[in-house]
Amino acid sequence: MTTVSSTDYDGPLLSVRNVVQEYVSQGPGGVKAGVVHAVSDVSFDLAVGQTLGIVGETGSGKSTLARATIQVEKPKSGEVWFKGQNLVGMSKRELKRARRDIQMVYQDPFGSLNPRWRVEDVVAEPLIGHTTMGAVERRARVRELLELVGLSPDIYLRRRPLELSGGQAQRVAIARAIATNPALVVCDEAISSLDVLIQAQIMNLFEKLRAELGLSYVFIAHDLATVKQLSDQVAVMHLGQLAEVGPAELVYGSPRHPYTSALLGSIPGLDPVTGIARRPVTLKGEPPSPLHPPSGCRFRTRCPRAQEKCAVEEPKLVDFGAGHKAACHFPLDAVPTVSVDALRATMPEPALASSAVASRNRA
Ligand SMILES: Nc1ncnc2c1ncn2[C@@H]1O[C@H](COP(=O)(O)OP(=O)(O)OP(=O)(O)O)[C@@H](O)[C@H]1O
Numbered sequence: 001m002t003t004v005s006s007t008d009y010d011g012p013l014l015s016v017r018n019v020v021q022e023y024v025s026q027g028p029g030g031v032k033a034g035v036v037h038a039v040s041d042v043s044f045d046l047a048v049g050q051t052l053g054i055v056g057e058t059g060s061g062k063s064t065l066a067r068a069t070i071q072v073e074k075p076k077s078g079e080v081w082f083k084g085q086n087l088v089g090m091s092k093r094e095l096k097r098a099r100r101d102i103q104m105v106y107q108d109p110f111g112s113l114n115p116r117w118r119v120e121d122v123v124a125e126p127l128i129g130h131t132t133m134g135a136v137e138r139r140a141r142v143r144e145l146l147e148l149v150g151l152s153p154d155i156y157l158r159r160r161p162l163e164l165s166g167g168q169a170q171r172v173a174i175a176r177a178i179a180t181n182p183a184l185v186v187c188d189e190a191i192s193s194l195d196v197l198i199q200a201q202i203m204n205l206f207e208k209l210r211a212e213l214g215l216s217y218v219f220i221a222h223d224l225a226t227v228k229q230l231s232d233q234v235a236v237m238h239l240g241q242l243a244e245v246g247p248a249e250l251v252y253g254s255p256r257h258p259y260t261s262a263l264l265g266s267i268p269g270l271d272p273v274t275g276i277a278r279r280p281v282t283l284k285g286e287p288p289s290p291l292h293p294p295s296g297c298r299f300r301t302r303c304p305r306a307q308e309k310c311a312v313e314e315p316k317l318v319d320f321g322a323g324h325k326a327a328c329h330f331p332l333d334a335v336p337t338v339s340v341d342a343l344r345a346t347m348p349e350p351a352l353a354s355s356a357v358a359s360r361n362r363a
């Protein structure tokens with residue numbers, strides 16, 4: 001394995017190269033029913049201090065890509081370079097060391113916190129596993145972390161997860177994730193299960209932590225409205241592949257892939273160019289099965305621009321400049337770009353854009 005010291009490395013923080021993940025699907029009686037093409041040849045880079053938003057419909061491979069990136073599951077093939085070191089192929093011990101620097105925040109905060117533990121133990125655990133801190137120093141660090149995420153230590157230290165609201169539990173999960181001062185936090189639908197009012201608060205917390213701690217994020221969500229607040233770069237996934245990727249202002253302002261355009265069209269709001277209210281567009285038909293993806297372009301069965309070539313030739317990502325890439329034989333024309341702030345102003349807050357609101361979460 002080729003490695004360089006992380007201290008003399010000045011390339012991207014994270015560089016995912018040609019990652020493939022496939023699962024064998026079993027039918028009745030354990031008979032092999034086929035191969036699920038969950039992630040197919042995905043590559044992207046993430047610079048220090050930046051946020052990459054990854055969006056796509058359910059089943060498009062976002063969580064699989066996240067798991068392969070942080071090596072919870074080894075990818076079938078491909079490389080994941082973090083601070084110049086390839087995580088794929090690392091020994092367990094090397095991975096444990098690297099994990100101190102890469103943390104994950106999941107959709108269901110209650111699912112990621114041991115219900116029997118008190119908040120102080122939940123947040124202290126990674127400090128025990130990854131640092132040499134003594135008990136006194138650790139207790140002080142836990143208090144500091146709770147304050148950072150906006151929870152009063154005096155009130156919350158002794159509580160157990162089930163004595164917390166959804167928003168409070170997610171704050172504890174975030175405190176735990178940042179305990180070891182990671183460089184990268186991967187958030188998989190981290191606000192999707194929260195009450196509408198709490199979503200915006202947690203987004204603001206992520207933003208504050210990025211500014212104060214210099215964190216980088218991979219921020220996964222179903223829709224483009226949810227990731228708009230944080231993302232410098234956006235990647236749009238469709239059926240295990242990247243349909244489009246690039247700087248947020250270009251992906252939002254001048255989408256080249258018809259799928260991205262449809263996702264943007266599904267967000268209620270004002271057209272950023274005309275200023276006229278946009279009529280939400282709904283994609284017709286179900287996404288095809290990842291067991292049998294269509295030949296050629298995997299979006300062709302739902303694409304209004306599809307032509308013969310789309311059925312026979314798989315489109316590759318083409319760079320339109322400034323790192324803005326789309327995989328389409330007949331891409332949309334560039335439109336005059338609007339500043340990303342102007343675009344953000346035309347979209348609803350993530351809370352209003354999200355359809356997934358968990359009723360269990362109390363403020
Ligand atoms: N362990 C597994 N075994 C078999 N198939 C799997 C496994 N994990 C994921 N898949 C399949 O891989 C595909 C991608 O799943 P994944 O969970 O990554 O999608 P997702 O984009 O995160 O979806 P969602 O938005 O619903 O969370 C799906 O078709 C899923 O059923």
Ligand code: SF4
Pocket residue numbers: 257258259297298299300301303304305306307310315327328329330331
């Ligand atoms: S390659 Fe063809 S089917 Fe695929 S998105 Fe482009 S136009 Fe549509």
Ligand SMILES: [Mg+2]
Pocket residue numbers: 062063064188
């Ligand atoms: Mg998922």
